[in-house]
Amino acid sequence: MAARPDPIGPQVAPEGRGRDAATRLALAFLAVATLAALLAPVLPIPGYAQMGFPRLAEPSAAHWLGTDQFGRDILARIVYAIRTSLWVSLIGVATSAMIGVPLGLVCGYRGGAIDGIAMRALDALLAFPSLLLAIGISAVMGPGAVSAALALGIVGVPQMARIVRASTMVEAASQYVDAARSIGASAGAIMLRHVLPNVAGPIAVQAALFFAVAVLTEASLSFLGLGVQVPVPSLGSMLYEARQFLGTAPWFALAPGAAITLLVLAVNVVADALRDRLDPAR
């Protein structure tokens, strides 16, 4: 198979000050979103399942983003939905790293039959379009937040493992690893103490890039009814509900979609900046 180009693509954003400002803006947005998501229960907003407001009301001073078909405050539901989105994505990224990093380290350092078998298995996973793989895993495990998070984790394993493997192969051929080996350090110790810290940069960049993919995929899964289940809100399922009221309450569909887009955009901008800083070779 031909080498897969990075789906996020090569950099096109202009260099220099405009770029730094964009990065700072993205970081600020992510900080606010994370803080709001963490503090949701103590913020002066209604609960996500609290009904009883007028139904499908337009945005107003009382309900900044309007209300949904059950008379629930949309702003409150968005804050809780961002909470869902962030933690599901975080667990997804963590899972992909917990499986992908050790796999990549061992394959890259040892090579040979283990490497061959593991890489063929990853090829089989890569043969699935990524959303289809996530859909399949969620279907097998039954819909829910936990299966969505695990599905994201598995989807992220092949790329994480490949990146760690490639970087490890470079490090394993270096002199300091030779030196460690010659003083009798065990393979495990070399991988953990010498190789891992030196491949941390590419791992961080891949984790950040995959976080954006995870947010988008989580939203897609819940739009398809395979993510977190009612009444807990998620940005994707809110959009699915809003779809029925496009004629009467078009604003309902605006905020959840904008929230997904801004989250993904902000994470991408931060990930690009991280890549420029940690991985200047690319």
Place this chain on the structure above:
Amino acid sequence: MGQFALRRLLDAIPVLLAVSLLIFAGLRLAPGDPAEMLAGPDPSPATIAAIRETLGLDRGIAVQFALWLRAAASGDLGLSLVNGLPVGELLLDRMGPTLELALAGMAASLALGFAMGLAAGLAPGSATDRTISALASLGLATPKFWTGILLIIVFGLEARLFPVAGRADYADGVGEALRSLFLPAMTLAIANGPIIARFLRNGVVEMSRSDHVRTAMAKGLPRRQVVTGYILRNALVPVVTVSGLILGNLVGGTALVEIVFSWPGLGSLLINAIANRDYSVVQGVMLVVVAGFLATSLLVDILYGFLDPRIRHGRAP
């Protein structure tokens, strides 16, 4: 060239086998017993046992896989657990609309990607370049299903230019059919065009700076000829790869757009089958889509070897 294509084809076979094993094993782990589902409400144990026997569920798992694989290879993908129809027929009904949408989406993505990528790449650093780059980042971050919803609100409900849902058949008028295809295809273009644009833009910028292009300019070739003959031809190689990936993903990735626009394709069939726990249909759709994805990557690999002879001779840069 033939040898290169054959080698690629042989490489794809073990991957396809591994994929079928994953799909088969994955769905055996899924909750729910297909025999109980087919038996209807309150079946007797004897009925369930009889159904298990007809489905071969009482045999060993390896035998089941072998039987399933042999049947699948001859086009028999079993019966739907919900309505008892042959899965192969269900898939055939839905394949046309999905392929139609995927190809239209691909064409629209290429048109949008080329327009954006060329405009940006031929004037690097300009205001146009920066605007296009910002738009591309935005397009990449926007979920397809939201783009679709926004297009429905603006062009369907407000402007009333296009139908908001469903697929019109070509038998009932080509114009109507194309109109129903327009918004779903545009949704795919907005999601995928920016990827093509980025690769093309960077390829064009890189090529414009290369020595052979400078030589061509210096010897006074017309700009149009330099752009098409010298810059584009070389900038196209990565674009072909990424376009192939996009096309492969489109075959399986139209699901979200199909749901938004109530498009009767494989994706909506898959999502309904999951909701109904119709695992034989889920299995069939997955297998067909992944096979389509692999076939597309194979075609792209071969095309790639054709465009860049270094690759087919194993001297990839």
